[in-house]
Amino acid sequence: MKTALLIALMTVASQLAYAGGDMAGGASKSKPCAVCHGADFNTPVSADIPRLAGQHADYLARALADYKSGARKNALMDGQAAALSAQDIQDLAAYFQSLSGNLKIIRLHRLAH
């Protein structure tokens, strides 16, 4: 019970952290991203470009921060991320997470044996 409460609190806390991201701001900043990732961010222009719609905001923010710092490299993303501020990254991540698309989690216990 205490564990469940703790998990619930941690989940809320992690979502609050991304309350720092402004979805409306993210929507307007996402126009250049749509060129490759698709207007709905669920239908990228080619199969080597990831779907972003619904992806976890904290993961997306990490990815953008890593492209910006050079820790993660991609010919297209390096230049795109370099121009983003920390706030831009939070806004974009919050916006992408708010969208729905094909991405989901197959829960461990639902796997067929």
Added chain:
Amino acid sequence: MKIILGFVLCALAGSALAQTQAPVGNAEAAKSKISMCTGCHGIPGYKTVYPHVYQVPMITGQQPVYIVKALEAYKSGARSHPSMRAIAQSLSDQDIADLAAYYSSEHR
């Protein structure tokens, strides 16, 4: 002389073909390989904690070639994450193709 040249050309063509042929992914074959993925990616809210804290990405429904590229980048070290690197290094090209086919295909 012509025969030898012919053999050389065939050998060159053969090796070029072998290098460009990526393995074809088999989603069914991946079912025996996904246990190492689901321990993290199959738990809603699961977070990686080193070197940064964030939720592990959703990979079901992701684009197939993107999954291959991500795993190859972890395997080569171009993309760094300690546990993903260790896992990717244990995968063959066929394993990677199979996992990409599995996670990019439709699920209930």
